[in-house]
Amino acid sequence: xxxxxxxxxxxxxLVTATAPDVTSPERLAELLDAQGYLADEGVATAAYLxxxxxxxxxxxxxxxxxxxxLAAALAGVLDAPLIRLQCYEGLDAAQALYDWDFPRQLLxxxxxxxxxxxxxxxxxxxxxxRRFLVARPLLQALETxxxxxxxDEVDRADDEFEAFLLEVLSEFTISVPELGTxxxxxxxxxxxxxxxxxxxxxxxxxxxxxxWLEHPDLGREVAIIRRRLPHATARxxxxxxxxxxxxxxxxxxxxxxxxxxxDWTEALVALGVDELSDASLDRACASLGAFLKYREDQERVxxxxxxxxxxx
Amino acid sequence: xxxxxxxDGAPTLVGFASTLRAAGVDATPDRVHQTxxxxxxxxxxxxxxxxxxxxxxxxxxxxxxxxxDRVFEAYFAGExxxxxxxxxPVTVVRPVAVPGTEGPGDPGPDEAPAATASDVExxxxxxxxxxxxxxxxxxxxxxxxxxxxxxxxxSRRHRPSHRGALDTRRTVRAxxxxxxxxxxxxxxxxxxxxxxxxxxxxxxxSMQPYADAFLRFAHAAARARPGTEVFTIGTRLTRVTxxxxxxxxxxxxxxxxxxxxxxxxxxRLGELLKAFLDRWGQRGLARGAVVLVASDGWERGDATLLxxxxxxxxxxxxxxxxxNPHRGQPGYAPMTAGMLAALPHVDEFVDGHSLAALQHLAVxxxxxxxxxxxxxx
Numbered sequence: 001x002x003x004x005x006x007x008x009x010x011x012x013x014l015v016t017a018t019a020p021d022v023t024s025p026e027r028l029a030e031l032l033d034a035q036g037y038l039a040d041e042g043v044a045t046a047a048y049l050x051x052x053x054x055x056x057x058x059x060x061x062x063x064x065x066x067x068x069x070l071a072a073a074l075a076g077v078l079d080a081p082l083i084r085l086q087c088y089e090g091l092d093a094a095q096a097l098y099d100w101d102f103p104r105q106l107l108x109x110x111x112x113x114x115x116x117x118x119x120x121x122x123x124x125x126x127x128x129x130r131r132f133l134v135a136r137p138l139l140q141a142l143e144t145x146x147x148x149x150x151x152d153e154v155d156r157a158d159d160e161f162e163a164f165l166l167e168v169l170s171e172f173t174i175s176v177p178e179l180g181t182x183x184x185x186x187x188x189x190x191x192x193x194x195x196x197x198x199x200x201x202x203x204x205x206x207x208x209x210x211x212w213l214e215h216p217d218l219g220r221e222v223a224i225i226r227r228r229l230p231h232a233t234a235r236x237x238x239x240x241x242x243x244x245x246x247x248x249x250x251x252x253x254x255x256x257x258x259x260x261x262x263d264w265t266e267a268l269v270a271l272g273v274d275e276l277s278d279a280s281l282d283r284a285c286a287s288l289g290a291f292l293k294y295r296e297d298q299e300r301v302x303x304x305x306x307x308x309x310x311x312x
Numbered sequence: 313x314x315x316x317x318x319x320d321g322a323p324t325l326v327g328f329a330s331t332l333r334a335a336g337v338d339a340t341p342d343r344v345h346q347t348x349x350x351x352x353x354x355x356x357x358x359x360x361x362x363x364x365x366x367x368x369x370x371x372x373x374x375x376x377x378x379x380x381d382r383v384f385e386a387y388f389a390g391e392x393x394x395x396x397x398x399x400x401p402v403t404v405v406r407p408v409a410v411p412g413t414e415g416p417g418d419p420g421p422d423e424a425p426a427a428t429a430s431d432v433e434x435x436x437x438x439x440x441x442x443x444x445x446x447x448x449x450x451x452x453x454x455x456x457x458x459x460x461x462x463x464x465x466x467s468r469r470h471r472p473s474h475r476g477a478l479d480t481r482r483t484v485r486a487x488x489x490x491x492x493x494x495x496x497x498x499x500x501x502x503x504x505x506x507x508x509x510x511x512x513x514x515x516x517x518s519m520q521p522y523a524d525a526f527l528r529f530a531h532a533a534a535r536a537r538p539g540t541e542v543f544t545i546g547t548r549l550t551r552v553t554x555x556x557x558x559x560x561x562x563x564x565x566x567x568x569x570x571x572x573x574x575x576x577x578x579x580r581l582g583e584l585l586k587a588f589l590d591r592w593g594q595r596g597l598a599r600g601a602v603v604l605v606a607s608d609g610w611e612r613g614d615a616t617l618l619x620x621x622x623x624x625x626x627x628x629x630x631x632x633x634x635x636n637p638h639r640g641q642p643g644y645a646p647m648t649a650g651m652l653a654a655l656p657h658v659d660e661f662v663d664g665h666s667l668a669a670l671q672h673l674a675v676x677x678x679x680x681x682x683x684x685x686x687x688x689x
Contacts, residue, residue, distance in 0.1 A: 025354070025361075025364075041360065041364070042364060042367075045354070045361070045364040045365075045368070046364070046368050048353070049350050049353055049354070049364075049365070049368060052353040053346075053349055053350060053353060055346070060373075060374070088468075089467065089468065090467050090468030090469050092469060102480070102481055102484045102485070103484070105488070106484060106487070106488070106492065109488070109492055110492065113492070155596070156596075195595060195596075196374075196595060197595040197596025197597065197599075198596060198597065199373070202338070202372060205372045206340070206342060206343060206372070209346075209350075209368040209369060210368060210369070210371050210372050210373075211368055212371075212373075212374050212377055253590075253594070253624075254594070
């Protein structure tokens with residue numbers, strides 16, 4: 001922890017956590033590919049720039065397009081731990097940054113008392129020591145080098161939290177009044193995701209690279225399914241991909257994402273289905289719950305499953 | 313020189329950014345600076361790299377992407393840049409008030425005689441459609457003074473309290489101050505937070521006499537409670553939350569009338585409600601919120617869709633309040649197909665034709681569910 005308290009370092013000369021051989025977006029796409037994440041040109045360029053410029057990457061898009069998975073894959077590429085902060089309404093500093101471990105401090109006082117130590121100044125200095133500080137995700141990320149920090153679903157947190165995240169993300173420092181300023185030796189790679197339930201403040205977006213993730217095209221989706229679920233047959237993966245694409249074009253309450261396609265394929269494989277045919281149609285309908293999460297949607301899709309699954 | 317092909321692309325980028333700004337993308341100078349930094353890591357001679365460097369740093373939402381693509385195509389294809397302003401400046405001031413009711417001797421607002429207390433009491437119950445211009449000014453000022461306190465819910469955050477769960481942290485802190493002795497126990501309670509208020513205001517032709525008052529009401533609510541969302545519904549759904557930000561209600565309404573393309577058209581309530589739920593409501597905007605629909609329920613199309621969507625809305629929202637200006641008129645019965653389809657899914661059905669009705673509406677919106685008198689009217 002000694003590394004955390006550092007002297008002044010001007011902003012802008014922050015060393016980034018770029019792995020030595022990430023030299024271009026294409027190279028990063030290959031590395032992500034090796035991690036099982038098939039990135040298109042946009043994602044690869046966005047992630048590459050985020051690494052090269054040391055800027056947080058702000059990912060927006062429908063649920064299930066692979067925003068969170070991108071952070072996990074990046075952590076794999078950089079061989080760094082993934083530190084995740086799940087946002088929710090009411091999230092505050094004690095849960096996101098740090099907290100003093102009061103029970104332990106108290107225990108320490110009692111122990112000192114029992115041992116007959118009465119030097120008040122020394123005791124007090126000991127109480128506000130790093131070992132009594134509980135690091136929450138943001139502090140953890142600053143102290144771990146290298147690391148990938150995932151701030152998940154930032155739109156769920158309230159605006160106070162945003163202001164506060166802004167401070168951490170722009171300078172990569174956290175000041176603890178009793179301890180001093182803790183500065184990241186190397187700023188972590190930061191991925192911020194949002195499902196767009198509300199508009200995140202512009203000031204936060206301005207600190208980040210903004211990327212809007214689309215649903216993948218048919219070929220890529222099939223490739224993703226094949227990659228993540230190698231035991232699924234090619235015909236099954238293609239059929240699921242076609243149904244997913246058709247379902248997204250349909251006006252559903254909650255269009256399925258890639259995550260749902262993967263879940264459904266896995267469910268079908270577990271049921272012993274290796275292609276969507278008339279024989280397996282009822283099993284496919286029975287497992288639609290993995291794919292669509294509204295009864296109305298399931299009814300609409302179930303009726304047209306055979307038609308959509310057919311090639312062409 | 314082809315734009316972007318040279319080593320130093322900064323001047324080109326600045327020109328590109330100003331074209332983007334004209335098209336409505338918020339490409340601020342600090343963002344352009346980021347674009348320049350981004351191109352240093354990529355190969356700006358390659359069109360795709362330039363495209364991504366700009367898109368990742370200059371855009372801030374899915375609405376921006378389409379504009380960005382269009383401007384990028386035009387700008388870097390070597391064509392002349394599109395005109396500085398893609399949207400013609402709004403020069404026509406749309407009357408927000410009712411045309412036709414203004415007499416020839418229309419006194420300006422400054423000439424309007426000051427209303428006395430008893431005048432105001434009479435005015436409170438007058439139909440908004442039948443006001444003289446002077447009276448309308450008074451009513452507008454009174455609407456601006458409405459302060460919908462709003463319903464609350466318990467948040468996850470705590471505040472010190474005299475009763476409730478034990479606050480270990482404060483108790484221990486107090487103990488530390490007193491040498492480790494538990495002198496007094498501190499308690500904490502959940503802090504109440506305002507619930508989000510979502511206002512859907514019908515601005516179609518049939519609502520014309522009342523839309524102005526409802527929008528002013530919405531402005532008062534948006535001013536009083538940050539986080540309030542306002543939408544107008546007519547032939548299209550328009551989000552006007554941003555336009556409601558200013559302090560002056562008249563200026564805000566002008567901004568609204570500039571951005572609402574379908575002032576006084578027809579209504580497609582069901583379809584627009586669906587658009588609202590798909591794009592905003594289901595993603596979280598309507599979740600746990602108090603939703604006000606201000607409309608006469610005059611549905612041009614089939615009312616089945618409206619019924620379905622109202623059921624969806626009722627399941628998402630904490631409470632759905634429907635204000636119908638015609639309800640206050642003597643002998644009114646909800647007979648329109650739209651209204652009949654919507655009513656089963658409405659928690660409270662109230663008037664909206666007079667100042668008194670709007671003031672009552674503010675009370676209804678802030679009521680807690682247990683205080684509700686009429687449920688599922």
